[in-house]
Amino acid sequence: MKDSFFRSMTWLHTWVGLLTCWVLFLVFFAGTAAYYRAEINIWMQPENHGSQYDVNADNQQLILKGLTALAQQAPDAETWWVYLPTQRTPLLTYAWSEPAAEGQRFGDYHQSFINPATGEALPKARESRGGDFLYRLHFDLYYMSVITARWIVGFCTMFMLVAIISGIVIHKRIFKDFFSFRPGKGPRSWLDAHVASSVLALPFHLMITYTGLVTLMFMYMPWGLNTQYGDETQAFYSQWKPIYSSSVPSGEAATMQSPQQLLASLNAAMPMSDEASSPIEMLQVEHLNDANARVTVRISPEHSLNQQAPWYRFSAVTGKLTEESTATSAANKTQSTMIALHSGRFAGQGLRLLYLLAGITGCVMIATGAIMWAEKLAQKQHKSGQFKPGLALVKMLNLATFAGLPIALASYFYANRLLPVSFVDRENWEIHCFFISWALVALFACFKRDKQTWQRLFLFTALLYGLLPLLNAMTSQYQLISNLQRQAYVLAGFDLMMLALAALFYMAAKRLRSSQKVRAAQVTKATAELGIES
Secondary structure, eight states, X not given: OHHHHHHHHHHHHHHHHHHHHHHHHHHHHHHHHHTTHHHHHHHTOGGGTTXXXXXXXXXXXXXXXXXXXXXXXXXXXXXXXXXXXXXXXXXXXXXXXXXXXXXXXSOOEEEEEEOTXXXXXXXXXXOOOHHHHHHHHHHHOSSSOHHHHHHHHHHHHHHHHHHHHHHHHHOTTHHHHHTOOOTTOTHHHHHHHHXXXXXXXXXXXXXXXXXXXXXXXXXXXXXXXXXXHTTOHHHHHHHHOGGGOOOOOOSOBOOOOOHHHHHHHHHHHSOHHHHHHSOEEEEEEESTTBTTOXXXXXXXXXXXTTOOOOEEEEEXXXXXXXXXXXXXXXXXXXXXXXXXXXXTTTOOHHHHHHHHHHHHHHHXXXXXXXXXXXXXXXXXXXXXXXXXXXXXXXXXXXXXXXIHHHHHHHHHHHHHHHSOTTOTTHHHHHHHHHHHHHHHHHHHHTTOOSHHHHHHHHHHHHHHHHHHHHHHHHHSSOOHHHHHHTTOHHHHHHHHHHHHHHHHHHHHHHHHHHHHHXXXXXXXXXXXXXXXXX
């Protein structure tokens, strides 16, 4: 009974992991990169590299600058936004959306930037999705409907949770095996790497998988919501998170307060203690020049684990406070905490780096598990002399996914700098370059997928990432040394991360080459011994 149970768990762990590993690798890969999406956004718009965060900046004056610029550039917009600068995004961002055209849900969105240190408007930045593309790719995939993609990701995430739990069950000596790594042993070495990467960040893997399901729980399990609210689900979300409650214009024209008056109304509506303890994160003005025009001010949650911070809403016409945040339910706080744990938005620089490293171990865990299965099957088929097409398919998918995605990400960064700024639809063509380069690797994997191919692709990947800081120096007025000198650590950190990735892939390629030499020496020795015996 015991053997049967563990055999069943082993079978379950193997197949739920293998059937979804390539999608899960994409989810982990994109999600891990998205922990630094703000930094990627900045790097991918070199026109904004001159902007620096000023810890002593007057937020009141910055808000006034943003509102004044919006009043001048978009007086007839539907909505305004002003985002205050942070250390990760050292820009004063002001944005607006046009009224939606007939048959459209949303109008065109525009944004511009101001250097908070000097108060000067920055030149128009190139169109780019930046790190936001990786964030959406993590759970929305691409080239398909959002709903379909989220169901696929949810299905694979559930399989991931089953694989982790079954993996804990079958590895009875999991912590002992963690300290055992036997290089050059074929599948045994891949198993050791799989166990080590799994145990090293096991709490993170469990947390990130479970909270990933929780973030979309109303989509995956909507029955309670539908039973209580029927078709009026928007009413639930308005009660669940009032800050996101929708409103409609009255259709009655009204004169809004000037930027200076809006700032005065903001100060009257918001206690000074909130601004003193934590700065304003965002200000939004909706339904401009309408009697229902309203202003929403959100305080930055900073390092709050549940990401819930005070917010205030007042009339943009009269300046009267109409709504403010109140104590939320335990269920609301629990879900917000789960989402914050998954996204890492509360994390400082040190903890964010740990998130990144744990995400990388997740990628290694998935990749080594799939490669180990292929190696074991190859050995079995070599001994039996029976070869099945399924092994070739798995090897092709392994190479295309585990070697192809890093190349695709590097290609995305190269496209950002090499496509002309005036290129039509350039932000989407950056993304197309990501998938085109990935498809080329997949096509190559259809014909060659031996260890030498892995080694060459890893060397090529190391070269791509290693040259990115040079590309940045050639296409931006700032480079690694100058960014370090002026304490622009967001930009310098990106270049240093690219160099670290280049070193990582170079070491992986070198390791593959050394294992090939050992293997060749073993074969030569065995051949010589057989020749002597004969």
